[in-house]
Amino acid sequence: MAAPLAKVLRCFSLPMTSVSCRTNAILVSYLQNSGARLISNFAQRSHLCGELRASHVGQDVWLCGWLQHRRMGGAFLVLRDWKGTVQLNIPLCKMSECKSLPLETVIRVKGRVSFRPEGQENKVIDVFTITHIVIALRSLKLVEHVAMDTGEIEVLVDNLTVLNKCVPILPFEVQNFHKVNEALRIKHRYLELRLPQLQKVLRLRSKFVLAVRNFLSEDHGFVEVETPTLFRRTPGGAREFIVPTHIPGRFYSLPQSPQQFKQLLMAGGLDRYFQIAKCYRDESTKPDRQPEFTQIDIELSFTTQESVMSLVEAMLERAWPEQCGRVQAPFPKISYQEAMTVYGTDKPDLRIGWKLSDITAALAHRCPPLLQRYVLTSDCTVQCLKIPHGH
Numbered sequence: 001m002a003a004p005l006a007k008v009l010r011c012f013s014l015p016m017t018s019v020s021c022r023t024n025a026i027l028v029s030y031l032q033n034s035g036a037r038l039i040s041n042f043a044q045r046s047h048l049c050g051e052l053r054a055s056h057v058g059q060d061v062w063l064c065g066w067l068q069h070r071r072m073g074g075a076f077l078v079l080r081d082w083k084g085t086v087q088l089n090i091p092l093c094k095m096s097e098c099k100s101l102p103l104e105t106v107i108r109v110k111g112r113v114s115f116r117p118e119g120q121e122n123k124v125i126d127v128f129t130i131t132h133i134v135i136a137l138r139s140l141k142l143v144e145h146v147a148m149d150t151g152e153i154e155v156l157v158d159n160l161t162v163l164n165k166c167v168p169i170l171p172f173e174v175q176n177f178h179k180v181n182e183a184l185r186i187k188h189r190y191l192e193l194r195l196p197q198l199q200k201v202l203r204l205r206s207k208f209v210l211a212v213r214n215f216l217s218e219d220h221g222f223v224e225v226e227t228p229t230l231f232r233r234t235p236g237g238a239r240e241f242i243v244p245t246h247i248p249g250r251f252y253s254l255p256q257s258p259q260q261f262k263q264l265l266m267a268g269g270l271d272r273y274f275q276i277a278k279c280y281r282d283e284s285t286k287p288d289r290q291p292e293f294t295q296i297d298i299e300l301s302f303t304t305q306e307s308v309m310s311l312v313e314a315m316l317e318r319a320w321p322e323q324c325g326r327v328q329a330p331f332p333k334i335s336y337q338e339a340m341t342v343y344g345t346d347k348p349d350l351r352i353g354w355k356l357s358d359i360t361a362a363l364a365h366r367c368p369p370l371l372q373r374y375v376l377t378s379d380c381t382v383q384c385l386k387i388p389h390g391h
Helices: 002-011 021-034 092-099 127-139 182-187 196-220 259-267 305-319 336-342 369-375
Strands: 060-071 076-081 084-089 106-115 153-164 242-244 251-253 272-280 292-300 356-358 383-385
Touching (some): 060 153, 084 106, 196 272, 259 272, 259 292, 292 305, 336 356
Parallel strands (some): 084 153
Antiparallel strands (some): 060 076, 060 106, 076 084, 106 153, 242 251, 272 292, 356 383
C-alpha cells in the first residue's frame, strides 16, 4: 500500500516522511472497511471536516486539513478543509504540542465524533444577516468565532500527525472577515485560494462546465475538439498577442477565438463541435476587457439562427447552478434597431429600467433656430432620458 499512498501524498504536497507505513496500512484498511464516501477515496481521510453532523456521533473518523483556530492553550483546535470546519478536542498528552503549532499548519487526526457538552453547542445561525456585526466584534476581539455547521459535535482526538508545519507569521490571515490589499492577495494567491468564497466559486465553475459538457456531448451528440493555441496571424478584429520563436523574424499568434478551426471542422464533416476555449485579445486600450478569457465555443451545420439560440437557452437552463437562481427559457429578445432606439446601446442592461424617449415632435418648433434646421430633417431626432427621482 505504501507506493500508491506515496503518489497520493505527492499529489497533495504532503510529506511521506511524516507518515509511517504502519499508519498507512491501518488507514487504508479502515477506509476500505468503513464505507467512506467517494469524495474521500484515494485520500488519507474518511470524511471532510464540514460534513460531520450529529448523525456521525460514535463513528471513528480520519480528517485532514489546515489548523484555523486554537484556544484554551491548545485544548481545542478548529480544523478546516474546503467543505468547512470542525472542532477538535485534544487529549492532555498532545496539548503542549498543539499549543505551539502555528495556524495554517497541515495536520491529520483520528478520533471519535461526539456531542459537545450541554451549553457549549455552536448552533447554526444566519451569518449573512449579521456579517457586519460579526466583523466589528471580531476586530475588537469580542468574539472568537461565528456559528459552525458542525456546531453540535466535536471530534475527540486520539491520534494527531503534523503533515506540514506552517511558518509562524504569514503575509495575512486566512479569514473571510479580514480585508487584505488586493496586490498582497495576488502575490500570495495560494493563501487567498484557501478562502471559502474562492473555493466555492472554483467548484461551482467546475460543476457548470461539467454540466455543459454532458448536455452538449451526451444529450446532443456534439464532439469536443481541442484546437491549437499557436496559430498564424488573422487580420481583422482585436490586436493579437505575438509569441516569438527561435527562428529570427518568425512568430506565432495567439488566436482571438477558434473561428477558423471550427470552420475547418464543419467543412470536414464533423457536423457538431464544441470546446471550452481559451481566447486571447490584446485590448489594453479598453478598460472593460481582459487579455485572456474562456468561452463556450459552439458550431454546428445545417441549422438556423433560431435553432442555435434555442440550443444555447436549453444548455443554460440545464447547466445553470441552482444556487445562482433559476434560468428560464425562452430568453427575452429585442432587435438591434429596438436596442439602439430604446436604450442607445446594443448591449443594454435590462436591470436598469431607464429608456430613451423620442421628443422630436414636441420640440420641432420650440428649439433654438440654430438647431431647428437639424430637427426638421428626416434623419435627425431629439432623444431624452428620464431618470427617476433619487437616482
